[in-house]
Amino acid sequence: MLLGAEITRGAPIHQAAGRGGPVAADTTAPAPAPGDSLLHDYVRQMRDSTDKWFGSTAAPVDTAGLDSALAAGLLRSPNARGPHGQRKLSFDWGPALGFNRADGWQLGASASLGTRWLSRLSGRMQYTTGTHDLLGEGGWAHSWRIDPLSARLGLRLAAGRYTTAFDRDYYEPILTSLNALFAGEDRHQYLRRDGFIGTLRLGAEEGFVITSWRDQLESSLPYTTGWFLFGHGPELPFNDEATFGRVRELTLGAEATVPGTRFRVNAMHWTTDPRLGSDMLYRRTRLTAGGDVSLGRHLSLVPQATYGLLRGETPPQDAFFLGGVANLRTLKRNELAGAGRAYGRLDLIVVDEIGRPLHLPIPAQLPLQIGVFAGSGAVWGRDPVSGDAVPTSRSWPHADEFLSEVGAGLMLRLGIPSPLTSFRFEVAFPIGADRRGAAYALALQEPLNLLPAR
């Protein structure tokens, strides 16, 4: 092994750099050993073709003055960051807006402060026009690299007051707010949480484990806002009552990739008990699995399934919901609730872009994909009169409780926030004789929407 070996790239300049570009000739590389010369010639030929393709982008750097800059840089403290000095902190801020029929407008701002030593401090403050209340939260977050595991350990501590939805599994506040504001079609129920939450997460490429503890007071919110931007009277002119009480809850969770496959399994468990100082007693468990199987280069089969069970008390804010874009399209969003839920879905997606071949008037760069799907799901442990979740000893639904559907859809892949995220337009048809009818759904989601985002 050669110690202290030095090389200087000797690629010739093919084009001058652009206006004002500090580009100059490079020095000549030392001649390679004779046995390697053919390889070096071959590599150089390919490099020359790269130079030609990229033009002045590939030109070598002008080395004039770099030696003196390096000498000066080495004299500075190792902790200084270049001639502009060390960056001490970063500051971000932005609006924090929301809308729902309980709070009305949530108007405010959020800010975060990042420092090398204090990590990230964040805060949010909002005023609600419906309940005339102040919402706010302050948090601190930090993460550490765990090299032996190729993982990262993150810790977040936060305290404050905020509004959230009953549906603990699938709630997207931004799109839900837009739906409530523009169409009044928000079908979530809301509650208030006041208190502390701390989360510790160890994440790696193959999966993560997570634990969190929260000590929060949960309370109901009134129905205050009967208008939306283009009309009056939202689809649900009420807000369900949440069970009032202090919740001290421990969360344990994990997710892993099944070895040798592209399937992931996610397991979450929430437990609260009077012995922990909580006013409630329940054990909530959710298992989700999903992945994709390629059928050649153009078709992808995406199976996914989720199972949830609530044991002990059944506060409505901890029930499992069925219906809507989160799972069964032919039911309205959160139409059914219960102490247990099972749902599975199978998508067959043509991954090729079909917009251009079909001459559809959509932006050329947005890939339009097409697919068909079938889904089936059930909830159990529900009061047939009130529709609320009630305690059950059953761990699985009866066969006649399953509701099934098939459908087809178009997916306009936007790539935001994840590369797989698509704007989906789907038409679903119920299977079986019941009061459901054909339904369409608009959603912004990934094909594997049942699995939580990583």
Next chain:
Amino acid sequence: MPPQRPRQRMFPRRPGLTLVAWAAPVALLAALVPAPAGHAAPGDGPTLAKEDTMHTDVSTVLVRAPRVTLEEILDRVARGEARRDSLLRDQSFTATLRVMRDAEGKKGPILFAETVSRVYKKKPDMVRTIELRHYEERPEKDGDHDDMDADFSPSMGEEIVNFAFRPENRKNFRFSIEDRKLLGDHLIYTLAFAPRSALAVFEPSGRVWVDTKEFVIVRQEIEFRQSPVPLFLKNIKHMVVERDRAGDFWVLSRVLVRMELTIPIPKFGRAFDFAMAMSDYTLNSDLPDSLFANSHGKGGKSKVRVGGGRKRS
């Protein structure tokens, strides 16, 4: 292998074919002379000339050694890359990060921003970056340069080169042998790789050139079937990752990418290039720890921001 025996005669001397033999070049010459304007030559367009008079006989060679399988090549590449990493104790190099705007404009790529740094790395997790020069076409008034910021990882693993071949990622890609080339005593394999998942149309595919003498990757060309972020990024037209020889090691020398935005940005254009070049490597020179005082592991992954955003105080 026996020596090749090329035929001595360009045209076989067969009676009665002499006229044909002379006619052929004349016809070829006639075909090359441009036809008068307005008169299209018969069979307009290029003509494929096929050489059918030169032949080579190569006798069968019995090869007793089993052919190296693709799986074995992949294993050896992973081991070769790991071995390369394990032998590196420290390194320093000059890194140039460059953003060129209007990459496909009439004037060609125009330099938008460039940062030149000297980077020192030492195992296990020490890194120090000294900025040597920074250039911006339109510098900010406060002298800050948020448009392009580079932090280097302490790792010397060069994941951008071998990401598809890492044991933890290999199951996500499908590999095939495209070509073999014998160059002196180096056998170069060209391997193609593509995402195994049909759903992952936005993930990189491409080809790598592997020197099987050491089983290290010497070059990589990457392409994307669809843009990862179609809403903002129309496509990634071309991406090349090159390595160069530094003493006994192949080291990352250049990463060049041309991308096209969905919506052109005023004074920046639609197509732009990003280039990262590493040169003047010094390897295993026993860099002193004092060079890195209090900078252990503070560098993140290589981070480049274009277009600014956050304000720093």
